Amino acid sequence: MKLIATNKIDTNLYELEIRVDGEEYKKALEASYKKNSKNLNIPGFRKGKAPKAMVLKMVGEEYFYDGAINATYQAAYGAALDESKLEPVDRADVEIAEVNGEGYTFKAKVTVKPEVTIEGYKGLPVTKASVSVSDEEVENELKAMADRNSRMLDVDDRAAAMGDTANIDFEGFVDGKAFEGGKGEGYSLVLGSGQFIPGFEEQIVGKNIGEEFDVNVTFPEEYHAEELKGKPAVFKTRLNSLRVKETPALDDEFAKDVSEFDTLDELKADICTKTQERKERQAEEAMENALCDAAAEKMTVEIPHVMIERKIDEMVQDFAYRLQGQGLNINDYIKYTGADMAAFRKTFEEQAEKQVRITLALQKIAQLENLEATAEEIEAEYNKMAETYKMDVEKVKTYLPSENVASNLSLNKAIDLLKANAVITEETPKDAE
Numbered sequence: 001m002k003l004i005a006t007n008k009i010d011t012n013l014y015e016l017e018i019r020v021d022g023e024e025y026k027k028a029l030e031a032s033y034k035k036n037s038k039n040l041n042i043p044g045f046r047k048g049k050a051p052k053a054m055v056l057k058m059v060g061e062e063y064f065y066d067g068a069i070n071a072t073y074q075a076a077y078g079a080a081l082d083e084s085k086l087e088p089v090d091r092a093d094v095e096i097a098e099v100n101g102e103g104y105t106f107k108a109k110v111t112v113k114p115e116v117t118i119e120g121y122k123g124l125p126v127t128k129a130s131v132s133v134s135d136e137e138v139e140n141e142l143k144a145m146a147d148r149n150s151r152m153l154d155v156d157d158r159a160a161a162m163g164d165t166a167n168i169d170f171e172g173f174v175d176g177k178a179f180e181g182g183k184g185e186g187y188s189l190v191l192g193s194g195q196f197i198p199g200f201e202e203q204i205v206g207k208n209i210g211e212e213f214d215v216n217v218t219f220p221e222e223y224h225a226e227e228l229k230g231k232p233a234v235f236k237t238r239l240n241s242l243r244v245k246e247t248p249a250l251d252d253e254f255a256k257d258v259s260e261f262d263t264l265d266e267l268k269a270d271i272c273t274k275t276q277e278r279k280e281r282q283a284e285e286a287m288e289n290a291l292c293d294a295a296a297e298k299m300t301v302e303i304p305h306v307m308i309e310r311k312i313d314e315m316v317q318d319f320a321y322r323l324q325g326q327g328l329n330i331n332d333y334i335k336y337t338g339a340d341m342a343a344f345r346k347t348f349e350e351q352a353e354k355q356v357r358i359t360l361a362l363q364k365i366a367q368l369e370n371l372e373a374t375a376e377e378i379e380a381e382y383n384k385m386a387e388t389y390k391m392d393v394e395k396v397k398t399y400l401p402s403e404n405v406a407s408n409l410s411l412n413k414a415i416d417l418l419k420a421n422a423v424i425t426e427e428t429p430k431d432a433e
Contacts, residue, residue, distance in 0.1 A: 001076040004105070006084045012114050012304045014086055020076045021103025025068060029101070032067025065099050069106075077108050087113040090306040111304045116364040118299040122421040126294065128287040130426045131279035133272050141271050145258055146247050155242040159206045162192040166204050167240040170215070174233045181225075182233075186240065197233075204239065212238045291418045296354075296361040303356055311352035312345050359411070366410040369417055373409035381405050 001024070004017040033052070042050035042058055050058075077092060092108040099105075152165065160166055166189050172182030191201045203215045215235040219228045248254050255267040320330040334344050365371070373381075382405065386393040 028068040032064040127427040362414040365414040371413035
């Protein structure tokens with residue numbers, strides 16, 4: 001391989017002219033001949049048994065050029081990148097300029113990582129929220145725990161009341177005619193939840209199981225169905241059953257049932273501690289994000305749009321994986337939202353550009369400050385990931401190249417440097433004032 005020329009043709013766009021010839025090319029051409037000649041039908045010979053001279057006379061040496069090129073151009077391109085010191089951010093646009101039996105020349109047009117300059121990233125001013133946990137927050141978490149541990153009990157000795165879950169059949173009529181979407185059977189409705197038209201749930205209160213009755217309501221003027229807006233309606237309704245939620249009392253027995261603690265006070269203290277830790281992590285992350293944003297503002301760069309597109313690809317793929325975990329397909333999801341893929345991708349564009357800018361800024365800081373990950377740090381990170389995902393560490397290494405781990409660690413070191421040199425002001429949360 002010979003790198004003939006490296007030409008800058010636009011901002012962040014280069015064209016490499018590369019020559020492949022000599023023994024390397026001859027071996028690839030011979031391998032292409034052996035592979036592809038087996039499939040040729042030469043009159044007077046069994047398939048693949050004709051002499052080479054006869055094959056070349058019939059189809060020409062040019063027939064085997066593509067195989068030789070495909071076998072060699074990737075390695076040649078990679079070697080040319082190493083020699084030119086360019087960092088591509090997208091696949092190259094390759095054009096074969098000249099090819100014969102002695103070798104070939106090709107041109108690779110490639111978008112590269114942009115040049116970055118950054119100054120003033122030390123001493124950045126930033127605020128960090130001072131966090132605390134109120135008694136109300138602890139009580140709310142206790143109530144949520146109690147709600148998660150509640151149970152539903154059948155009610156058969158009284159009429160319906162607010163808070164009950166009523167199982168009903170209903171059919172709605174406007175001007176004496178049933179309307180589309182106005183019928184339901186075995187529908188569970190929490191009375192007081194506001195799920196139905198205003199006034200509907202209140203008219204179930206006081207009714208007994210098995211009772212049939214009319215519910216008279218008026219559709220709101222802002223109702224989504226045009227033909228029903230502002231119309232009076234009658235719902236023929238039957239109450240099938242009633243259930244009520246039984247929530248456990250918040251006492252020591254509750255603490256024993258839902259936790260490793262023996263008393264409610266111990267459980268409250270644990271909730272307070274964990275909430276404090278969570279809020280402190282959130283405050284730290286918010287401060288780090290603010291510092292990264294501020295550092296990116298100190299950067300001068302022209303970002304190739306393809307970098308943003310590749311980041312959008314990652315974000316869309318991540319979204320698709322999360323949907324799969326819920327049993328949904330991304331194409332169906334986009335269709336249900338009334339959009340198309342182009343419009344869906346557009347929703348990620350702003351965040352993708354922000355992430356690319358921050359990454360470039362942190363990479364440049366890491367370069368300027370020589371913030372490189374050591375072999376020990378990389379190994380420790382692999383072990384940490386193996387423990388987190390309950391996988392063998394060697395298997396983790398097959399999924400994630402060490403270069404990626406090293407890059408992430410250097411970015412984290414750049415963030416640590418920003419924090420160590422920042423001018424941090426503690427900010428009291430508004431709800432604590």
